[in-house]
Amino acid sequence: MTTDTYHHGDLHRALLGAVDEIVSEKGFQDLSLREAARRAGVSHSAPAHHFGDKDGLLDAYAIEGFELLTERFDRAAAGVDRVDSVAVLESLGRAYLSFAVEDPAHYSVMFNHQKSHDEYMGSDLAVAADACFERLAQAVGSLVRDGRVTEANARYVATMLWGTCHGIAVLWNDDKLPHFYEDHTFDEVLDGVMGVIRGLLQGGAGAGRDASDR
Amino acid sequence: MTTDTYHHGDLHRALLGAVDEIVSEKGFQDLSLREAARRAGVSHSAPAHHFGDKDGLLDAYAIEGFELLTERFDRAAAGVDRVDSVAVLESLGRAYLSFAVEDPAHYSVMFNHQKSHDEYMGSDLAVAADACFERLAQAVGSLVRDGRVTEANARYVATMLWGTCHGIAVLWNDDKLPHFYEDHTFDEVLDGVMGVIRGLLQGGAGAGRDASDR
DNA sequence: GCGTCTATCTTGCCATCGTCAAGTTGACGG
DNA sequence: CCGTCAACTTGACGATGGCAAGATAGACGC
Numbered sequence: 001m002t003t004d005t006y007h008h009g010d011l012h013r014a015l016l017g018a019v020d021e022i023v024s025e026k027g028f029q030d031l032s033l034r035e036a037a038r039r040a041g042v043s044h045s046a047p048a049h050h051f052g053d054k055d056g057l058l059d060a061y062a063i064e065g066f067e068l069l070t071e072r073f074d075r076a077a078a079g080v081d082r083v084d085s086v087a088v089l090e091s092l093g094r095a096y097l098s099f100a101v102e103d104p105a106h107y108s109v110m111f112n113h114q115k116s117h118d119e120y121m122g123s124d125l126a127v128a129a130d131a132c133f134e135r136l137a138q139a140v141g142s143l144v145r146d147g148r149v150t151e152a153n154a155r156y157v158a159t160m161l162w163g164t165c166h167g168i169a170v171l172w173n174d175d176k177l178p179h180f181y182e183d184h185t186f187d188e189v190l191d192g193v194m195g196v197i198r199g200l201l202q203g204g205a206g207a208g209r210d211a212s213d214r
Numbered sequence: 215m216t217t218d219t220y221h222h223g224d225l226h227r228a229l230l231g232a233v234d235e236i237v238s239e240k241g242f243q244d245l246s247l248r249e250a251a252r253r254a255g256v257s258h259s260a261p262a263h264h265f266g267d268k269d270g271l272l273d274a275y276a277i278e279g280f281e282l283l284t285e286r287f288d289r290a291a292a293g294v295d296r297v298d299s300v301a302v303l304e305s306l307g308r309a310y311l312s313f314a315v316e317d318p319a320h321y322s323v324m325f326n327h328q329k330s331h332d333e334y335m336g337s338d339l340a341v342a343a344d345a346c347f348e349r350l351a352q353a354v355g356s357l358v359r360d361g362r363v364t365e366a367n368a369r370y371v372a373t374m375l376w377g378t379c380h381g382i383a384v385l386w387n388d389d390k391l392p393h394f395y396e397d398h399t400f401d402e403v404l405d406g407v408m409g410v411i412r413g414l415l416q417g418g419a420g421a422g423r424d425a426s427d428r
Numbered sequence: 429g430c431g432t433c434t435a436t437c438t439t440g441c442c443a444t445c446g447t448c449a450a451g452t453t454g455a456c457g458g
Numbered sequence: 459c460c461g462t463c464a465a466c467t468t469g470a471c472g473a474t475g476g477c478a479a480g481a482t483a484g485a486c487g488c
Contacts, residue, residue: 027328028328032444032445045447048447054447156406159382159391160407167381169381175340192370201413248473258439259438262476263435
C-alpha cells in the first residue's frame with residue numbers, strides 16, 4: 001500500500017469509514033473523535049492532523065455524501081429520455097429519495113452540520129452542496145426545450161423538486177411519516193412525491209412565481 | 215409565586231426558557247445541561263430531577279414547539295373561508311413556514327431528536343408530533359366538501375403539504391436555498407410553495423396515489 | 429407548635445470528550 | 459550519516475453528562 005500517507009497507510013479513508021460505521025450504528029450525535037480513532041487503530045489525536053477538528057471530520061464525511069448524491073443525479077439524468085419532462089423529474093426525484101433512504105448515515109450528516117451562517121458560507125461543505133444542487137438544476141434546465149419547463153421557471157421547479165424530496169426524505173428517515181400517512185410503504189410515498197412533481201408541471205404558469213417576477 | 219414547585223418557584227419553566235436562549239444563541243448542538251442550569255441559577259444536577267437527562271430536556275422543549283405549531287394551525291384554519299380549498303391550504307402552508315422561520319430554535323430541536331426507531335415510537339415527543347400533524351390532517355380533511363380534495367386523497371394532500379413545507383423550511387433555515395434559488399426573499403420562496411400547493415390541487419386525480427390504492 | 433416525610437435541590441465524584449502542546453517515529457534527499 | 463518534515467503519540471486541561479449521597483425546606487398529621 002504505497003499511498004501518500006506514511007504510518008497508517010490511508011488514515012484519511014479509514015477515519016471516514018469509521019465515521020460511516022459509527023453514524024450508521026448510533027447516529028451522528030453520538031459520534032466521537034476518540035472512537036473513530038479507536039476503530040481506525042490510531043491514537044485519539046490522530047484525526048486532528050487530517051481533519052482539524054470534529055467539525056472538519058464531519059464536514060469531510062458530508063462532502064463525501066454530496067459527491068455520492070451528485071453521482072446519483074448524473075446516473076438518473078443519463079438513463080432517461082431527455083425530452084419527457086415528467087420522466088426526467090421523476091427520475092431525479094427517485095434518485096434523491098433512494099439515496100436518502102439507502103444511505104441515511106451520509107444523508108443525516110449532510111443536512112445537520114449546524115454551523116452559523118458565517119461559518120457555513122464559503123466553506124468547502126457549502127461548495128460541495130452547491131455543486132450537487134447545481135447539477136440538479138442543470139438537469140432540470142436542460143428540459144427547457146420541452147414546453148412544460150421554461151427558462152424562467154426552471155430554477156423554481158428545481159428548487160421545489162429538491163425541497164419536496166428533502167422534506168419527505170427527512171420525515172421518512174425520522175419515522176415521522178408512519179403516524180401521518182398511515183402504514184404505507186416507501187414505494188407508496190415515492191408515488192406520492194411523483195404526484196407532486198407532475199402537479200408542479202401541470203400547474204404550468206400558475207404553479208408559482210420565479211425570480212424573474214421581481 | 216405559589217406554584218407547584220418548592221425551592222426555585224418554577225424551575226421547569228425556567229429551564230425551558232434557558233434552553234430557548236441557548237439554542238437561539240448557539241444552536242442545539244452546543245446546548246449543555248450545565249449551562250442551562252447556570253442560567254436558571256441552580257446547580258448542575260438540578261435539571262436531571264425535572265427532565266431525567268439531556269434528551270428529556272430537549273424532548274420537553276421539542277414538545278413545547280409542537281404545541282406552538284398546533285396553535286398556529288388552529289389559527290390559520292380559523293381565519294379563512296373554509297370552502298376555498300386553495301385558500302385553506304395556502305393558509306396552513308404559510309402558518310407552517312412562518313413558524314419555522316420565526317422560531318428556528320424550537321423548529322430545529324423538534325426535528326433533530328435523533329433517537330432510534332424504538333426509542334422514538336410511543337414517546338411523549340412522538341405523541342405530541344402526532345397530535346400536531348393530525349391537526350393539519352383534520353384541517354385538510356374538512357375540505358372534502360369541496361370537490362378538489364376527496365376523502366381518498368385528503369391524507370395524501372396533507373402529507374405532501376407538510377413534507378414540502380418542511381423541506382423548504384429546513385433548507386431555508388440552514389442557508390441552503392440562497393445558493394440554489396438565487397438571491398430571493400423569503401416571501402418569494404413562500405410564493406413558490408404556494409404554487410406547489412395549487413399544483414397539488416390542480417393535479418387532481420393524477421396528482422399522486424393514496425393509501426386506498428393498495 | 430412539632431416531628432416526620434418527601435420532593436427539591438446541592439455537592440462531590442467519575443468516565444468521557446475535544447483540543448492543545450510537546451515529544452516520537454520513520455521515510456527521504458543529500 | 460544526518461537533517462528535515464510529515465505522520466502520529468503522549469500527556470495534560472477544562473468541560474460535560476450522569477450518578478450517588480447528602481442537605482434543605484415546604485407539606486401534613488397530630
